[in-house]
Amino acid sequence: MERSGPQVYSIAAHRGFADALVAGLLPRYSEPELGLARLTLLLPSSRAARTVTEAFIRQSGPSTGSGGLLMPRMAVVGDLDLDESLGALLDPLGAGAAIPPAADPTRRLFRLAQFVAEEMAGEEGGAPRGAALLRLAQQIATAIDRLLVEDIDPEALWQERVLQVFAELSEHWVANTRLFARVHARWRSELGARGELDAAARRNRLFARAAEKWRAEPPATPIVAAGVTSAAPALAQLLRVVSELPQGAVVLPDLDLSLPADVWDELGHAGAPDVDPPLARGDAVTHPQYHLKLLLNRMGVARDEVQPWHRAGAGAGPPERSHAISSLFLPPQASKRWVDLPADRRRLTGVRLIETANPEEEAQAIALLMRQALAEPEKRVALVTPDRGLARRVVHHLRRWNIEADDSAGRPLSQTAAGRLFLLLAETAAEHAAPVPLLALLGHPLVRPGEARAAWLRKARAFELKLRGPRPAPGLAPLRTIAATAGAEEWWAEVETVLAPLMAAPGKQGLADLLERLAAAGEALCGENLWAREDGRALSALVEDLRLHAGESGFAVELEELPAVLRDAMEQVAVRPPYGGHPRVAIYGLLEARMARAELVICAGLNEGTWPATPSLDPLLAPAVLRALGVPGADFRIGLSAHDLAGVLGAPEVVLSRSQRDSQGPAIPSRFLLRVRALLGRDLVSRHEDKAVVALARALDDGEPAPLYPRPEPRPSAEQRRVRVSVTALDRLRSDPYQFYASAILRLKDLDPLDAEPSAAWRGTAAHEVLEAWHRSGRPMAEVAGEVLEQMNAHPLMRALWRPRLMKALQWIEQTIASDPARRPALFEEWGEWTYRGVELVGKADRIDRLPGGKLAIVDYKTGVPPSGKQVEQGFALQLGTIGLMAQRGAFGGLEGEPELFEYWSLGKSAKSETGFGYVATPVKVEGKRSGIPPEEFLPMAMDFLDDALDRWILGDQPFTARLNPNAPGYDTYDQLMRLQEWQGRDA
Numbered sequence: 001m002e003r004s005g006p007q008v009y010s011i012a013a014h015r016g017f018a019d020a021l022v023a024g025l026l027p028r029y030s031e032p033e034l035g036l037a038r039l040t041l042l043l044p045s046s047r048a049a050r051t052v053t054e055a056f057i058r059q060s061g062p063s064t065g066s067g068g069l070l071m072p073r074m075a076v077v078g079d080l081d082l083d084e085s086l087g088a089l090l091d092p093l094g095a096g097a098a099i100p101p102a103a104d105p106t107r108r109l110f111r112l113a114q115f116v117a118e119e120m121a122g123e124e125g126g127a128p129r130g131a132a133l134l135r136l137a138q139q140i141a142t143a144i145d146r147l148l149v150e151d152i153d154p155e156a157l158w159q160e161r162v163l164q165v166f167a168e169l170s171e172h173w174v175a176n177t178r179l180f181a182r183v184h185a186r187w188r189s190e191l192g193a194r195g196e197l198d199a200a201a202r203r204n205r206l207f208a209r210a211a212e213k214w215r216a217e218p219p220a221t222p223i224v225a226a227g228v229t230s231a232a233p234a235l236a237q238l239l240r241v242v243s244e245l246p247q248g249a250v251v252l253p254d255l256d257l258s259l260p261a262d263v264w265d266e267l268g269h270a271g272a273p274d275v276d277p278p279l280a281r282g283d284a285v286t287h288p289q290y291h292l293k294l295l296l297n298r299m300g301v302a303r304d305e306v307q308p309w310h311r312a313g314a315g316a317g318p319p320e321r322s323h324a325i326s327s328l329f330l331p332p333q334a335s336k337r338w339v340d341l342p343a344d345r346r347r348l349t350g351v352r353l354i355e356t357a358n359p360e361e362e363a364q365a366i367a368l369l370m371r372q373a374l375a376e377p378e379k380r381v382a383l384v385t386p387d388r389g390l391a392r393r394v395v396h397h398l399r400r401w402n403i404e405a406d407d408s409a410g411r412p413l414s415q416t417a418a419g420r421l422f423l424l425l426a427e428t429a430a431e432h433a434a435p436v437p438l439l440a441l442l443g444h445p446l447v448r449p450g451e452a453r454a455a456w457l458r459k460a461r462a463f464e465l466k467l468r469g470p471r472p473a474p475g476l477a478p479l480r481t482i483a484a485t486a487g488a489e490e491w492w493a494e495v496e497t498v499l500a501p502l503m504a505a506p507g508k509q510g511l512a513d514l515l516e517r518l519a520a521a522g523e524a525l526c527g528e529n530l531w532a533r534e535d536g537r538a539l540s541a542l543v544e545d546l547r548l549h550a551g552e553s554g555f556a557v558e559l560e561e562l563p564a565v566l567r568d569a570m571e572q573v574a575v576r577p578p579y580g581g582h583p584r585v586a587i588y589g590l591l592e593a594r595m596a597r598a599e600l601v602i603c604a605g606l607n608e609g610t611w612p613a614t615p616s617l618d619p620l621l622a623p624a625v626l627r628a629l630g631v632p633g634a635d636f637r638i639g640l641s642a643h644d645l646a647g648v649l650g651a652p653e654v655v656l657s658r659s660q661r662d663s664q665g666p667a668i669p670s671r672f673l674l675r676v677r678a679l680l681g682r683d684l685v686s687r688h689e690d691k692a693v694v695a696l697a698r699a700l701d702d703g704e705p706a707p708l709y710p711r712p713e714p715r716p717s718a719e720q721r722r723v724r725v726s727v728t729a730l731d732r733l734r735s736d737p738y739q740f741y742a743s744a745i746l747r748l749k750d751l752d753p754l755d756a757e758p759s760a761a762w763r764g765t766a767a768h769e770v771l772e773a774w775h776r777s778g779r780p781m782a783e784v785a786g787e788v789l790e791q792m793n794a795h796p797l798m799r800a801l802w803r804p805r806l807m808k809a810l811q812w813i814e815q816t817i818a819s820d821p822a823r824r825p826a827l828f829e830e831w832g833e834w835t836y837r838g839v840e841l842v843g844k845a846d847r848i849d850r851l852p853g854g855k856l857a858i859v860d861y862k863t864g865v866p867p868s869g870k871q872v873e874q875g876f877a878l879q880l881g882t883i884g885l886m887a888q889r890g891a892f893g894g895l896e897g898e899p900e901l902f903e904y905w906s907l908g909k910s911a912k913s914e915t916g917f918g919y920v921a922t923p924v925k926v927e928g929k930r931s932g933i934p935p936e937e938f939l940p941m942a943m944d945f946l947d948d949a950l951d952r953w954i955l956g957d958q959p960f961t962a963r964l965n966p967n968a969p970g971y972d973t974y975d976q977l978m979r980l981q982e983w984q985g986r987d988a
Contacts, residue, residue: 006244008251009250009251011251014322015650040223110553111553147629203234204234205234214245223248226251237299267283271630321649324347348688351676354655354694356660359393365696366655368697381599385604405585408592412575413538429503433503442460469756498525512548514559602657609668711961721954735964737958745960748974772829837947858884865906869932874968884899906919
C-alpha cells in the first residue's frame with residue numbers, strides 16, 4: 001500500500017496520552033473477533049506498558065458495554081534512564097547472533113577502575129582509591145554511554161573541529177579528556193578481544209537491524225510506536241521506518257502543533273542535518289519542545305507533517321489549557337507576547353497553587369488533598385515529585401487514614417532494611433567495632449527474628465548501658481570486659497564469633513572476599529530473613545554481581561573504604577514494592593509519571609534544584625567538547641523536566657505545590673512555577689491559590705492549648721526525705737533543690753551518650769585516678785598517668801590535646817608537694833561517713849595534709865576554675881567546709897586534727913607556675929590575701945549552711961523548688977525533666 005509520507009501523530013497534553021491513544025487505536029486497528037491482537041505497540045518502558053494496559057481495561061470495562069477486548073502485543077523499547085533492556089521483539093532470542101553480546105556493566109566498571117589506576121599510577125598524587133576510584137570509573141562509563149547513545153564513536157574526540165575546542169579549554173579539562181581517551185582505548189581493545197560491545201552500542205545495532213529488516217520486508221501486521229520521546233539517532237531512524245510502514249504509525253506525546261513557526265524556529269537548530277555543528281550554543285535546550293524537535297529532525301520529519309491524533313480519552317483536561325501550556329514555556333524572545341496575550345491563551349482553569357512553610361507542612365497538605373479526592377468514587381489521584389523524601393512523608397501521612405500508598409519510583413537499596421543491615425556490618429568492620437554502628441547492627445530489626453529476639457535485645461540493652469561514655473579501644477577484645485560487667489558474656493561470645501572474621505586481616509583485601517564474609521555474618525545474625533523480602537532479593541543480586549566481577553578483576557579495597565563502596569553501589573539500585581497499595585493512589589517520580597494519568601495530579605517539590613534538578617556537568621568532557629560532538633549538554637535535562645511538567649498539566653485537575661524552606665534553608669521557587677505565576681498575573685494568582693488546604697494542614701494536628709506548666713515544687717514525705725547526703729550534693733541542694741530531689745530521692749541518673757566526647761566530669765575522674773594511683777604507688781607521675789589513661793581508653797583527641805596539659809599540671813603538683821617536706825599528705829581519695837542529726841553524710845576527700853603542729857589542710861583538686869569566694873560565702877560551694885567538718889570529727893579513718901587550711905588545687909593555666917599549669921586558691925583569708933573569710937569563721941559558717949539545708953529540706957518540709965537560685969552555678973542535667981523552657985522567665 002502506497003503512503004504519501006510518514007504517519008506521525010501527536011496527542012495534546014490536555015487529552016491524556018494513554019486514554020487518548022487507546023481511544024484512537026480501537027477504531028483504527030481493531031478487527032472483528034480478533035480485536036487488536038494483530039497490532040504491535042512499541043512503548044518506551046514497562047511502566048508505560050502498564051499504563052496503557054490500564055487504559056485498555058478502562059476502555060473495555062463494563063461501563064463501556066464492550067464486553068472485553070483482545071489487547072495488542074506490547075514491546076518495550078527500553079528506557080535507558082530506568083535501566084530497562086529491550087523487549088523480545090527488538091532483541092529476539094538467537095536472532096541477534098550476528099551482533100556481539102553486550103559487556104556486563106559491573107565487569108566493565110571494575111575493568112575501567114583497573115585501567116584508571118594503572119594510567120594514573122605515575123601522576124602526582126597517584127590514582128584515587130576505593131570508592132573514589134570506582135566513582136571515577138563510573139563517570140568514564142557514563143561518558144562512554146553518553147557518546148554511544150548519540151551514535152558517536154569516542155574516537156571522534158580527535159576530529160579537527162573538536163581539537164580546535166581543546167585549544168580554548170583549561171588545563172584540567174584537557175587532562176581529564178586525555179585520561180578518558182586513554183582508558184577508553186584500552187577498554188575498546190579489550191572489547192574487541194572478547195568479542196563484545198558496550199550495551200549502548202549493541203542497542204544501536206539492534207535498532208538499526210530492526211529498521212533495516214522492516215524497511216526491506218514490511219510486517220504484514222500493524223506496528224505503532226507510542227510515547228517514545230528519546231532522540232537517540234538509532235532510535236529516531238527506527239521510528240522513521242515505523243512511520244513509513246504500510247500499517248505503521250508514530251504517536252508522540254505533547255508535541256505542540258499550535259506553536260507559531262517563528263517560536264519553533266527560535267528553539268534552535270536541534271540536530272538539523274544541514275547545520276554544522278548540529279547543536280549550537282544558542283539552542284533553547286531547556287524548552288519542553290526542544291527534545292521533540294531534536295527527535296523530529298533526526299527522523300527527518302517536519303513538524304508540518306505531524307497530524308493531531310484527534311481521539312480524546314477519559315479524564316481529559318479542558319482543551320483551552322493546551323494554549324496556556326504552550327504560552328507558558330515560550331522561549332525568551334517569544335515570551336514578550338505575554339503582554340498582549342488574550343485571556344483564552346492564559347487560562348489555567350482547574351490548576352491550583354499551594355505554597356507551604358516547610359516540607360512537612362507540604363506533605364500534610366498533599367495527603368489531605370489525596371484523601372479528599374479518594375472520597376469521590378472512581379477518582380484517581382497521582383502525586384508526581386522528584387523529591388523522594390517528600391514522597392515518603394506523604395506515604396506516612398496517608399497512613400493516618402489507613403491508606404497504603406506505594407512510591408513506584410522505589411527507594412535506594414541503602415535505605416531499605418536489608419541494605420542498611422549490610423552497610424552496618426561494613427561500618428562496624430571499618431570502624432573496628434565502634435559503639436554507634438555496632439549497637440545499631442545488634443539492635444537492627446532483622447537480627448534474631450522470632451522468639452529469640454526478646455532475649456537477644458535484653459542482652460544488647462544491658463551491654464549498651466555499660467558501653468556508654470567515651471569510645472573504648474578499637475577491636476572486639478576490649479568489649480569482652482564490658483560485656484562481662486553487663487552479665488552478657490555468653491551473648492557477646494556469640495556476637496564476637498560472628499564479627500571476628502570481618503576484622504581479621506588489616507590492610508587491602510579483595511572486595512569479593514569481604515563481600516563473602518559480610519554475607520556470612522549477615523546470615524549468621526539474621527538467617528534467611530536477610531534475603532526474604534524484595535529488598536533482600538535486590539541485595540542478594542547486587543552482592544552476587546559485585547562478588548563475581550570483583551573476584552574476576554582482583555579489585556581490592558582498604559577495610560575503611562568498604563562502606564563507601566557499598567553505599568555507592570546500593571544508591572544505584574531502586575527497590576520497588578512487589579505489589580501496589582491503594583488502587584486509586586499513585587506516587588511517581590518524573591520518569592515513572594510519563595504517560596500516566598489521573599483525574600487529580602499533584603506536582604510537588606517545585607523548587608529550584610528539585611524540579612528542575614540542578615544540572616550536573618560531565619567531569620571528564622567539557623560542555624564545549626560535547627557541543628562540538630553534537631551531544632546535548634547538561635541543561636538538556638531541564639527541558640525534559642519541563643516536558644514532564646507540561647504533560648501532567650493536561651490532567652483535569654492539577655495542583656502545583658512548593659514549600660518556602662527545605663532542609664538547607666529558604667528555597668527558591670522553580671522557574672516553571674514562576675512562569676505560571678507570571679503568565680497568570682497578580683490578580684489571577686490569588687484566585688488559583690488554595691489557602692484552605694494549607695490552613696487545614698496546619699490545624700489538623702492542633703489540639704486544645706495545654707495548661708501552662710508551673711515551676712516544679714515537689715514535696716516528698718518525711719520518710720522519702722531521709723536519704724544519704726553526699727558532700728557534693730549539698731551544693732546542688734542549696735542552689736537547685738529540684739536537682740537534688742531528682743538525683744538523691746528519685747535516683748534518676750543521666751546516661752552518657754554513645755561514643756561520647758570526654759566531658760569535664762570525665763577529665764576530673766581521670767585526674768583524680770592518676771593522683772590516687774601516684775600517691776599510693778609512689779612511682780613517677782608520667783608512668784602512672786600513662787597507665788591510667790590507657791586503662792580508661794582515653795579518647796585519641798584527649799590523648800593528643802589534653803594529656804600534655806594534664807602532665808604539666810601533674811608535674812606542678814609533684815613539684816609543689818616535694819617543695820614543702822614539712823607538710824605531708826596524710827590521706828588521699830578517701831571516703832568518709834558522718835552521721836549528724838540523724839542524717840548520714842558521705843564525702844570523698846581528695847587529699848588531707850598534716851601540717852607542722854598537727855593541724856590539717858583540706859585540699860580539693862579542680863581540673864577547671866575553682867569556686868569563687870562569693871560562691872562559698874553564699875553557701876553554693878560547701879565541699880571544702882563540709883569535708884573540714886567531717887575531718888574535725890574523725891570521719892576519715894580515725895584521722896584527727898583541727899583543719900586550718902582550705903585549698904583548691906587547680907590544674908588550669910597559671911602564669912606563675914614553672915610548668916605553665918597549676919595554682920592554689922583558697923576562700924579563706926590568709927597571709928598575703930586581702931579578702932576572704934576569716935579562718936576562725938569558715939567552719940562555723942559551713943556548719944550554719946549545713947544546718948540550714950537539713951532544717952529546710954531533709955528534716956523540714958520545704959518544697960524542692962526548681963532553680964531556686966537561678967544565678968548559682970550548677971548543671972543542666974535535669975533541665976528537661978523539670979521542663980525548664982516552659983516556665984522559666986514566665987513569673988517575671
